[in-house]
Amino acid sequence: MNIEFLGGASEVGRSAIFLKDEKNILLDYGLKIDNKKAQHPMPAHNVDAYIISHAHLDHCGFSPALYMQNSPVSFGTEPTIEIANILIEDAMKIAKAEHMPQKYFKRQVSAFQRKFVALKYHETSHYAGYNLTLHDAGHIPGAAITCLEKYNTGKRVVYTGDFKLSPQTMHKGAEVVKSDILIIESTYANRNHPDRNSLIEKFAHEVKEVVDNGGTALIPSFAVGRAQELLMILEKHGLMENTYLDGMATKVTKVVMNNLKYIRNQDVIESAMKKAHVVTGQKERTNALRGSSIVVTTAGMVEGGPIVNYIPRANRHSKIFLTGYQVEGTNGSKLLAGKPITVDNRKIHINIPVAFYDFSAHSGKDDLYKYVKESDPETIICVHGDKENTNSFANTLKEMGYDAHSPKVGDKLKVDF
Template identity: 40%
Template sequence: MLGASREVGRSCFIVNTDKKIMLDCGLKIHNKEAPHQYPLPPPLGVDAVVLSHAHLDHVGFLPSVFDHYNPAVYATPPTRDIAELLLLDSAKIILEDTGVLPYKRSSHAKAMKAFSLRSYNEIISLGDTSIKLMDAGHVPGSSGVLVEEGGKRLLYSGDFKLSDTQMHNAAQVEKDVDLLIIESTYASRDHPNRLDLESQLVQRAREIVVDGGNLLLPAFAVGRTQELLSIMQRHAPEIPVWVDGMGVEASKIVSGYPAYVRDVRKFRQYFAGCKTVKDMRERKKVLSTPSVIISTAGMLQGGPAMQYLLSLNEQSEIIFTGYCVEGTNGHNLLNFGYVEKDGERIVPSVPVKYLDFSAHAGRSELFDYVKRANPKKVVCVHGDNCEGFAEELKLEGFDASAPVAGDKVEV
């Protein structure tokens, strides 16, 4: 266990079979105590890296592996393309925050060249070890990972969702495994009904636009941007929708992979119905037009969303739809009513709300996933209350634990 132990962020695990296989290699961004936190150093040798998806808490530290090793990197095609997009932006942010990259500059290019692309349910053979990627229903290209060797079966859930969304079908679950490594992000609560949330969002958007305001939806580039624009275009095509920031490029990438989207024809239609922002001049035009604005960054750590936030009129509103890490502007705005820019605290004058459009499994889905996988052992990771989740699983009869970084688990 190199990361994501009793925390959300820096997911990274080493599986020792006849090969050393790294599952994910992420970073923890914008933590309250430190700008960025990284996984523990891997043991000597990494034969392969398998990526569950391209969010930075799962892929953001990947280049560091190539400071010392040159493993193959296995992932779905959209994960590779989105990882390249986000890693370049991440490097820029890290340099701005700290002045130095935590890996060699040349390692980014090495990592990108090392990708070996795989489809869902395709068998990857590494010596006596076989690996399979399965749809996780989280973001485009997201995967659960099954590792098999010597009759033992390990399942890593990655981030997943067991119910359908606008963009994705529910996650696949492998049955009867020896060890399950499962995310625990929302082990303490369930999410509201998805259709009710969509209705609330669309209704509020209509009210704000009629009043002459803008509805600002800070959104992650991958997954959430595509989900939100699809909801708006499906239910309220008459409302102008602008997409800004990295979500534009991410949406173009997603459009190119029909096998990794629930209905790519509809998504292409929805994306074409939106307007994309190209420069600062257009941003001023956007603000003068009552509309919905979907923009990065989802946690307001930079990106065009911060620029919009500081210029909204009093008829406008901000709605967060995803998780905001403690210490980020998004978390501070939701909980304390302020954001920070250039060391100054700013209190926006518009209402701020939250609708839970999470792409993660809620509490009931987490328990359902464990029961379907029927594991001999469960390791709970990627959550703020992994220990509590493990204790509840024990009460259900499962051999469950929540290890700390550096711990080993025998299969």
């Protein structure tokens, strides 16, 4: 089998891995957003089947474009397609509003939706000489670790997509799948995350302090996964009574509520959503800003979304809680550096404090090595990490005796399958 890396290799974003065997199977087809501009993966030709690991844009965002030249059957979980549809619809709207060149049209979106086959975790699909099984990746609702097993050799390619081995409030942690060839994400191959439970306690305590002091706890959040995890944390700490949910996070949370078997602690999200004030207009936003309240909304890096409407109007007892990785140059990273943010080409100075919480949904360093050991592959391919991370991860794995690789975009690799 030949593996071609069309994107997401020695970089984070536009994940696209092309397996060329008796059939041509594409794993993910995502986008990379750099300085608000979308970067695409390399073109994929003669794709027979397409497998989507999960509904983050860096993995699924370019899916419809595949249907310009190809017409592959595609596989993923039910929440993946439902959330992907929301994100793709939104991306098309933005592209139209900003007069960006269209890379695909409504027809391709419909083709993508028509050709999608939803699989449950552990439900094996027999496809053209392969067994395809999806396993829980513990990352976001519906996120899957893909296992592709060849009938005649019994060999397995396992693609982790993004995964978190240790549990979150919403997920019980990724399943380890035995492999011969392991394609593994490397986002945090260089460091561990802080202890999750103490992080949650500290966060809940700090949020409560703001509410008790009459401020608004402004929590910018990614719409997919993070917002739901935060709502569950707030509910578990009795903080949902005056919590507002705004923007795209609301739509995605509704999909999660319709697919409860893909998460754990289902009763917690149900009770959280019963209490949440779902924002539908400016009046509720003004209410939320009266103080002693909490707002969970997009964008996670404060690049647009309702959050930029809240921040300049919050009272002086308020605080901003960043809850995930902030890419250099984004408003989120500017807030952390104490610099003014830019909204609609205007510079805005922020006078309220900013806190940072690393609620990552990715495995840290120790868990990546633990996964490798338990999955027990011969060949390991390190992807979805910057160049430094994937190189040093692969080098350490080589020293441990594995056949490890850290390809770049455009590279090809021949493996025994």
